[in-house]
Amino acid sequence: MASDRRRDSRSWDWDSPQCRAQLDEVFFRRHDYIQAGSTEHREFWAFFDRFQRFKTRKEMSGSGAKEDRRAPGEVRAPRQPEILRTRQSGDLRLPPGSAALPGLHQRQSFGKLAKLRREQKNLPIFQYRDRIVELVRQSPVLVVAGDTGCGKSTQVPQYLLAAGFNHIACTQPRRIACISLAKRVSFESLNQYGSKVGYQIRFETTKTPSTKLLFLTEGLLLRQIQQDRSLSQYQVLIVDEVHERHLHCDFLLGVLRSLLAETPELRLILMSATINIKLFSDYFSGAPVLQVPGRLFPIQVLYQPIPPDEQPSRSEKLDPRPYLRILQGIDQRYPPEERGDLLIFLSGVQEISTVQEACQVLATHTRRWIVLPLHSTLSLAQQDKVFDISPPGVRKCIISTNIAETSVTIDGVRFVVDSGKVKEMSFDPKAKMQRLQEFWISRASSEQRKGRAGRTGPGVCYRLYAESDYDAFAPYPVPEIHRVALDSLILQMKSMSLGDPLSFVFIDPPPAASIQTAVNYLKEQGALDSRSDLTSIGSLLAQLPVDVVIGKIVHTKPCWSFIVSYILKSLKVLHIQ
Structure with a gap:
């Protein structure tokens, strides 16, 4: 009797209106991408009927003299192929050689789809x-x-x-x-x-x-x-x-x-x-x-200012000891079977390399950590590794720039280490040069970093600065338009015929002196004429996604054009944007 019940639970009467209504309720609801009554919905059931007829003919021709033990009117569902889970966003893929149902693009189990909808x-x-x-x-x-x-x-x-x-x-x-x-x-x-x-x-x-x-x-x-x-x-x-x-x-x-x-x-x-x-x-x-409102679990905030003897100077690299202590503390306080990864926010690639090297030594010794960097200069394949699910008893230690604040969401993060620093471009109008400098983050960015620890469960945020430092942070980040040279922006505005840049209504207008400096520079480079109108060279430069000087080199120097072309192809290989 028990075996009969198990067999009956696996059998579906595909011709039954109740069965089809149940499928429509699961797959083709009013807010789903394919809705009941649509053309795609009718095409799916038309295909499914043809598929059932084909399967029946195949089974009859293949069985020969074998007795068909199915009850009259009973049609069994096609065998469910094994579902493989990949790391990126939990998508469900079919094994090679298996067929997917048109309209659904894949054979998903009802349980997994129902869980997604919930x-x-x-x-x-x-x-x-x-x-x-x-x-x-x-x-x-x-x-x-x-x-x-x-x-x-x-x-x-x-x-x-x-x-x-x-x-x-x-x-x-x-x-x-x-x-x-x-x-x-x-x-x-x-x-x-x-x-x-x-x-x-x-x-x-x-x-x-x-x-x-x-x-x-x-x-x-x-x-x-x-x-x-x-x-x-x-x-x-x-x-x-x-x-x-x-x-x-x-x-x-x-x-x-x-x-x-x-x-x-x-x-x-x-x-x-x-x-x-x-x-x-x-x-x-x-x-x-x-x-x-959000859906954050409780997050414990621990302020752990870096001691003076471990503070990096201008000529020295970042000291990784404060970060190593946190990894060791997690190993001591939380048993390996308690899942939860660590996300460390640092200001730049050089700092990430320094901490990664030190953490890798610890990971090799304890075999409890997988250390992964995350920044914009990595290839897509390297960036994608942070979404991998670590083996049981092993935690991921992801060392990232502010790219992981909001743009990238990594499931499973339970611990966050906030250095409180970020590197941003700043423009020196006297030297007419842009520099990448390190600054304190804003309170809004600090809260964003903390929130990464409370997405999937209660978390802990280690802030490597004092609470008084947090209170002194600016409420929001300084807009980039107030920090960088505006040459390319003004050139783009001119190419789009947006009129006088000084009269353009920005949400947070840059200083008029910065705009005038950019206009004078473009005139010196021949991109604008004396009336601040776009020249023929300026029209060409506006179409190139490079700096004005590099654009002029491409336009005027054939040999340099080859070099720049090689550089751009290299950027393509690195997937840098």
Whole structure:
């Protein structure tokens, strides 16, 4: 009897309306990518009927004189292939040689898909789904201030797709975020092997004519605006992580502000976790604001200032001892069977290399750690290693720049070490040179770093500075437009016919002296004439994604053009953006 019940539980009457209704309820709900009653839905069941007829004929021809012991009308489901889990965003892949069902693109077990849907419903932003779609339809601009872990980056684009918006662009400040989000959204929308969700970064794209949702960098969207001033190819633009205040982001917001006045049918969504709500809302004429609470577990904050004898000087490398003590403390306080990885925030690549080398020695000795670096100059394959699941009893130690603050979400992080430092570009107007300098982070960035420890469970944040230092931090980061040379920005503004740069309405205007310095420099280089209009050389330089001086070398020196071309090809190999 028990064996009969097990056999019956594995048998499905595919011709039964109740069975098909149950499948429709699981796979083709109102908010899913493929909805019941749609063309794709009918095509799926038409294919499935043909597949069942083919399977029946094959079994009858292969059985020969063997007796068919199935009950009349009973059709067994095709054998479920083994499902392999890959590291990036938990996507489900079929073994080589197995076939996938068209429309679903893969054979997923009901249990795994149901778990995914439950996780989506448990996200804090799920209860705001209908409200988001309603506000997008009603208002040209929407500001979504969602705390860390609410699910805004992955779910909002899916809500818009389900609501019928077919041409959506979502910008990210970093290329690794474009790729990881595109993969995750493709998986969740059951389009893992399709082309309706894609990404576009410098030197690489998965965009096709059928792409409905595109993740791309802010710089590439600006290039598209140069070619199509109205951005007629998009219905909705999502600018994510606007709190980082990159040069391209601030300029993009200014361009979109004027573009919205010319194309009222275009919709714009601004998203961030630590956004200055009033600043962005007022900039877009009182745009509505939707605040979404996060889903953070309790995080214990421990202030552990670095002793004076371990403070690095200008001529010395970073001392790794404070970081080694934390790894040793975790080994002593938490048993190996308690899972939880460590994320260390450092200011630059050199500091990462120093700490990585010291931690690797400890990892080799204890065999309890896997040490992985994470920064923008690594290849995509190297960056992807941080998403691997470590073996039982072994923790990952990920040593990263601020790329892991918001752009990259690594599941399983329980411990965070915040050095309190970040390296940013700064411009010296007297020397007319840009320098990469180390600065203290802002309180908003500090909270973002702390939040990385509380996404999947209770965590611990070690701050290697005093609480008084934290209280002295600026509330938000200094916008990049206030720190760097504006030569390339002014050149791009001139090529887009945006008028006088001094009269352009930035969200946080740079000093007029910085703009005038950039204009004078472009005149000296021959990119602008005496009336500050674009010259023929300036038009060419505006199309090149390089510095003005390098662009002139490419234009005027054939031999140097070959050298620069070689450098650009090398950058392509390194996937540097």
